[in-house]
Amino acid sequence: MNYKLDFYTQYHQFYLRDKEGGFNTGDVDFWTEEAFQSRLAIGNGVLGIGIECYGPFVGELSILKEKSAELDLSLYDHVVEGGIQIRSGIIQVVDCPNSNIELEVKINPGFYRVRVYSMNLASVEGDSGNDSYKIEIWPETNMECVVIKNYERP
Numbered sequence: 001m002n003y004k005l006d007f008y009t010q011y012h013q014f015y016l017r018d019k020e021g022g023f024n025t026g027d028v029d030f031w032t033e034e035a036f037q038s039r040l041a042i043g044n045g046v047l048g049i050g051i052e053c054y055g056p057f058v059g060e061l062s063i064l065k066e067k068s069a070e071l072d073l074s075l076y077d078h079v080v081e082g083g084i085q086i087r088s089g090i091i092q093v094v095d096c097p098n099s100n101i102e103l104e105v106k107i108n109p110g111f112y113r114v115r116v117y118s119m120n121l122a123s124v125e126g127d128s129g130n131d132s133y134k135i136e137i138w139p140e141t142n143m144e145c146v147v148i149k150n151y152e153r154p
Contacts, residue, residue: 021045059133078151083143113140
């Protein structure tokens with residue numbers, strides 16, 4: 001299942017969350033220095049995904065049956081993975097800070113791995129640019145945050 005995403009969010013972030021999860025994104029342990037560097041904050045039933053633009057977000061989300069075997073890092077500026085537990089069976093894409101639900105998808109309750117691919121990050125000047133994102137989600141119990149390719153701002 002593939003879903004196109006095109007919405008406005010603020011503060012260089014948006015959320016992927018369990019519809020009935022704990023949404024404490026203001027906790028001091030959520031957006032830590034490490035989370036800012038990795039562009040991925042992991043909380044109880046919520047992931048904070050860091051983006052380069054302040055507002056516009058363009059990307060796609062894919063729900064997979066298993067981990068994608070294809071990983072050509074030359075196509076991307078930054079790639080990070082982390083995990084989330086979806087208890088409700090409904091995963092949501094939510095903007096920041098208004099919490100508008102931009103996408104809601106039914107999936108089986110369980111543990112999922114999320115990989116975020118970031119592209120064209122250097123195109124961003126000020127609040128806009130041509131950055132885009134690809135998000136893949138598949139069943140897996142590993143919740144650890146791992147940066148596969150790191151982007152450092154010039």
